[in-house]
Amino acid sequence: MSDGTKARAIPVPAGRINRLARMGGLTAGVAGRMALGGAQALGRGERPDMRGLLLTPRNITRVTEQLAQMRGAAMKIGQLVSMDTGDILPPELAQIMARLRDDAHTMPPAQLKKVLAENWPKGWLGHFETFDVRPIAAASIGQVHRARTKDGRDLAVKVQYPGVADSIDSDVANVGALIRMSGLLPKGFELAPYLEQARLQLHEETDYALEGRHLARFGALLADDADFVVPEVQADWTTDSILAMSFVHGTPIEAAADASQDVRDRIARCLIALTLREVFDWGVMQSDPNFANYRWQADTGRIVLLDFGATRDIAPDIAARYRDLLRAGMEGAMDRAEIAAQDLGLLTPAVAAEHRARILRMMAMVFDELRDHDPFDFAATDLPRRMQREGEALARSGFVPPPVPIDVLYLQRKFAGMFLLASKLRARVDVRGLIAAHL
Numbered sequence: 095m096s097d098g099t100k101a102r103a104i105p106v107p108a109g110r111i112n113r114l115a116r117m118g119g120l121t122a123g124v125a126g127r128m129a130l131g132g133a134q135a136l137g138r139g140e141r142p143d144m145r146g147l148l149l150t151p152r153n154i155t156r157v158t159e160q161l162a163q164m165r166g167a168a169m170k171i172g173q174l175v176s177m178d179t180g181d182i183l184p185p186e187l188a189q190i191m192a193r194l195r196d197d198a199h200t201m202p203p204a205q206l207k208k209v210l211a212e213n214w215p216k217g218w219l220g221h222f223e224t225f226d227v228r229p230i231a232a233a234s235i236g237q238v239h240r241a242r243t244k245d246g247r248d249l250a251v252k253v254q255y256p257g258v259a260d261s262i263d264s265d266v267a268n269v270g271a272l273i274r275m276s277g278l279l280p281k282g283f284e285l286a287p288y289l290e291q292a293r294l295q296l297h298e299e300t301d302y303a304l305e306g307r308h309l310a311r312f313g314a315l316l317a318d319d320a321d322f323v324v325p326e327v328q329a330d331w332t333t334d335s336i337l338a339m340s341f342v343h344g345t346p347i348e349a350a351a352d353a354s355q356d357v358r359d360r361i362a363r364c365l366i367a368l369t370l371r372e373v374f375d376w377g378v379m380q381s382d383p384n385f386a387n388y389r390w391q392a393d394t395g396r397i398v399l400l401d402f403g404a405t406r407d408i409a410p411d412i413a414a415r416y417r418d419l420l421r422a423g424m425e426g427a428m429d430r431a432e433i434a435a436q437d438l439g440l441l442t443p444a445v446a447a448e449h450r451a452r453i454l455r456m457m458a459m460v461f462d463e464l465r466d467h468d469p470f471d472f473a474a475t476d477l478p479r480r481m482q483r484e485g486e487a488l489a490r491s492g493f494v495p496p497p498v499p500i501d502v503l504y505l506q507r508k509f510a511g512m513f514l515l516a517s518k519l520r521a522r523v524d525v526r527g528l529i530a531a532h533l
Contacts, residue, residue, distance in 0.1 A: 200237050201255060203227040209256055213333045225251075231386070235299060235403070240341060247340065249328060252302065254335040259300040266293045284497050291500040299403035302337040308380075308402035309339065315376060316399075321364045323396045344389030344398040351519055353392070361390065362472070362521030364397060366512050367528050373416060373505065374532040377408045381504040383511020385518070404504075412438070412501050421533045423461035424526065428454055431461070442496040449493045456484045464525050472513070473520035 201209070206227055210218065219225065223244050229237035236254040243249065258265075270289045298304060306327040313324040323342055331338035350361050365388070372379040380387070382404035389398035415437045422430035432454055435441045441450060463477050464470060498506075516523060 200229050200232045209253055213336050250339045250341040252337040262296045283494050287497045301334055303334050305403045306332050306337055308405035322399055324399050342398050344391050347385055347388040347390050350390045358519040358521045362516040362519050363523045369512050370528060370532050373408055373413050379406055379408055381406045381508050383508050406504055420529055424465055428458055438502050439499045452488050456481060468524055468526050469522040470525045471522045472516040
């Protein structure tokens with residue numbers, strides 16, 4: 095979630111027909127401007143450049159502004175495809191979506207009060223000593239408010255934007271149409287499975303009662319862990335569209351980048367260790383590595399974990415295959431790593447031999463770095479740049495990614511997110527030792 099104080103209060107379009115019309119109008123508007131630009135290029139005797147026609151400043155502004163106003167599935171997909179943690183889509187299309195990550199508008203107070211009145215009993219305000227209508231955070235599906243009950247509880251209340259749950263299917267379909275219209279997808283790339291999984295995931299994320307259960311589950315798992323703190327669900331004020339939690343203080347996790355080396359190392363080590371425990375010990379993972387989902391308490395040293403809407407169970411066979419991959423890679427046995435990668439769906443028999451060889455070289459680069467450095471210095475490594483160069487070369491050679499199982503995709507995204515966060519903190523961590531503990 096972004097800081098709500100930076101956002102504008104704009105009513106969320108509610109109602110399926112209203113949202114459908116806006117998305118349809120957005121797609122048609124962009125297509126119309128691309129067609130006009132293409133006609134003008136043909137008139138000049140030039141071949142139209144579809145990427146250039148799509149990525150005009152006017153189109154980028156229109157798309158990002160409209161999706162930011164609509165929030166919900168439309169904005170969520172934009173955030174997902176623009177994450178720096180393993181983009182599925184080409185960088186050209188990610189340019190359109192990237193601006194959405196920090197551009198969440200908020201509901202005006204009148205719309206907020208209407209949502210609360212529809213979800214809470216009549217006279218609900220009488221139970222509160224204070225309720226700040228100015229959100230302390232805002233995101234694609236809801237916004238968070240600070241409140242205090244008359245019985246003395248300090249709460250963080252996440253309120254879902256009206257209409258987003260009912261419009262997920264149409265929003266996803268329209269964003270898919272916009273992506274396909276762009277012409278930026280590699281020939282043969284199957285977008286439909288990813289859109290379908292995004293649709294299913296979004297239906298789960300809009301069920302705040304379910305998120306409350308995930309929150310309680312992680313609270314129990316970490317109850318005796320001095321490194322982490324998880325808000326407590328307040329069941330009496332939680333509904334399908336409102337999640338009430340105890341308010342937990344903390345600063346953005348990025349603020350720890352100014353702390354001492356020991357503090358930065360400890361934070362990164364704790365989060366990487368937590369990720370490995372989620373996969374190999376618990377079989378359940380909070381799969382969204384957005385930095386805003388982590389906060390830091392400078393006074394206690396604890397890490398605050400937020401937003402469990404993207405919690406996923408990890409199948410035992412997936413965890414076992416990842417263990418095989420890590421064991422083989424850390425031992426330098428790339429023949430076995432290739433088999434494990436194929437078992438996970440990261441490689442398929444249809445992948446051409448030259449592409450397979452380059453992918454295996456990229457995997458070996460990662461494992462060589464982890465195996466040869468103790469501790470691993472996230473600030474000093476040039477691994478991301480080398481991987482980017484290899485990935486670009488792979489794309490230029492005509493590689494089309496095979497459909498990856500969604501659980502594997504989320505795990506890869508979480509691992510990459512932890513790498514990015516540790517790099518942001520300029521941390522030094524014994525990653526090899528942390529992995530070895532689970533092999």
